[in-house]
Amino acid sequence: MQLQQFVNSDALNDAFAAQLVTILEQAIAERGAAYLVVSGGRTPQVLFAKLADTPLAWEKVTVLLADDRYLPPDAEHSNERLVRNTLLQRHAASARFISLYAAADDAYAAVPVIANRLSALPTFDAVILGMGEDGHTASLFPCCAELAAGMADNAPVVLATSPTTAPYQRITLSKARLLQSRQLFLHLVGSNKLAVLEQAQADTDQLAMPIRAFLQQTAVPMAVMYSPS
Ligand code: 6PG
Numbered sequence: 001m002q003l004q005q006f007v008n009s010d011a012l013n014d015a016f017a018a019q020l021v022t023i024l025e026q027a028i029a030e031r032g033a034a035y036l037v038v039s040g041g042r043t044p045q046v047l048f049a050k051l052a053d054t055p056l057a058w059e060k061v062t063v064l065l066a067d068d069r070y071l072p073p074d075a076e077h078s079n080e081r082l083v084r085n086t087l088l089q090r091h092a093a094s095a096r097f098i099s100l101y102a103a104a105d106d107a108y109a110a111v112p113v114i115a116n117r118l119s120a121l122p123t124f125d126a127v128i129l130g131m132g133e134d135g136h137t138a139s140l141f142p143c144c145a146e147l148a149a150g151m152a153d154n155a156p157v158v159l160a161t162s163p164t165t166a167p168y169q170r171i172t173l174s175k176a177r178l179l180q181s182r183q184l185f186l187h188l189v190g191s192n193k194l195a196v197l198e199q200a201q202a203d204t205d206q207l208a209m210p211i212r213a214f215l216q217q218t219a220v221p222m223a224v225m226y227s228p229s
Contacts, residue, residue, distance in 0.1 A: 001215050001222045009046065009189050012227040016187070017050040019223075020126055023183055024061055027125040034061045035121060037178070038087065039130040039138065040068065040079025043187050047128075048087035055091050063087065064098040064118070066129060066178060067139035069168035070107035070160070073099060077168070100158070100171040107160035107169035114171060118157045124181040131186060132166075133196050135209025138178065139163065139170030142208055151175045151206060151213060175213050184214055184222040191228050 006012035020036070027034035038044060065079050073080040080099055088097055098117055104110035129137045136142060140150050141163040150159050155174035162169050178184075188197060199209070206213040214222060 001224060003224045003226060006225075006227040008229055009227045012189070012225055013047045013050050016047055016185070016225050017054060020051065020128075020185075021054055021056055023126045024056060027182075028057050028060045031122075032060065035124045035126075036061060036063050037066050037124050037127040037173070037181070038063060038083060039066045039128055039187070040082050041130045043130050043189050044128060045082065045086050047187070048083065049089075052087055052089040052092040058092045059094040059096075061092075061095045062098060062121070063092075063095050064121075065100050066127065066137075067170055067172035068100040070110065070171055071101070071168060072103075073101050107162075107171055110171065111156075111158060111160050115156065115158050118173075118177075124178075126183050126185065127178055127181045128185045128187055129178070129211070129214060131188060131193060131196060131200075131211050133192065134165060135196060135200050135211045136163075136166075137186075137211045137214060139172035140175060140210040141166065141170075142210060147207055147210065149174075151210060175210070179214070179217065179220055181220055184220050186211070186214065186222065186224045188224060188226045189229070194226060194228070197224065197226075 024034040068079040071078045102110040102113040139161050143164045144161040146161045155176045157177045200211050
């Protein structure tokens with residue numbers, strides 16, 4: 001794991017956007033297409049706006065979420081709504097987006113339709129993860145009954161989870177599918193998140209802090225992009 005520390009979030013987001021654009025341009029040059037997985041929450045919003053302002057062959061980029069709340073895409077707390085309103089704008093408006101939402105009785109009933117959308121995707125070129133103060137990432141929460149299934153090496157591509165410490169049923173890519181990537185990033189802003197990172201690094205129980213599975217693996221390069229504010 002490589003820790004990149006920046007004096008503030010502006011410096012972080014400028015450097016992070018530049019690194020992501022380099023990865024996406026290289027993917028397009030080598031394979032004719034690029035696959036970018038992003039997370040929701042508060043942290044990535046300025047980064048998304050910087051990417052939207054960046055000229056790139058966005059029509060050759062496929063964007064999808066690592067997880068979403070099981071909400072219609074126009075709902076206030078939908079990650080898809082956040083991505084459509086901040087990232088898929090201006091230059092990046094031409095990117096392809098694959099939704100993790102499908103109308104069904106609940107998140108569990110929606111999984112087969114969503115899994116079908118994701119089944120043919122190749123290795124991801126970049127995955128941007130966030131982290132909660134409980135050490136969750138994507139919607140792999142320590143508290144949820146489905147965690148072991150989502151963290152298993154033979155897990156399905158996507159699953160539904162029901163965290164008890166956060167609202168909404170969730171749709172999340174599994175640990176195994178998120179690790180089928182060329183580069184992982186963990187995007188952290190705030191000294192509170194650095195303390196959680198240090199706690200995650202201090203032990204090995206991955207079910208207690210799921211982010212550990214990503215920090216402690218060595219198969220995929222992992223960069224932690226951090227600033228204190
Ligand atoms: C979500 C995210 C989640 C997020 C972390 C950090 O659906 O909320 O996918 O995993 O990345 O909870 O969220 P903040 O950036 O808001 O701290």
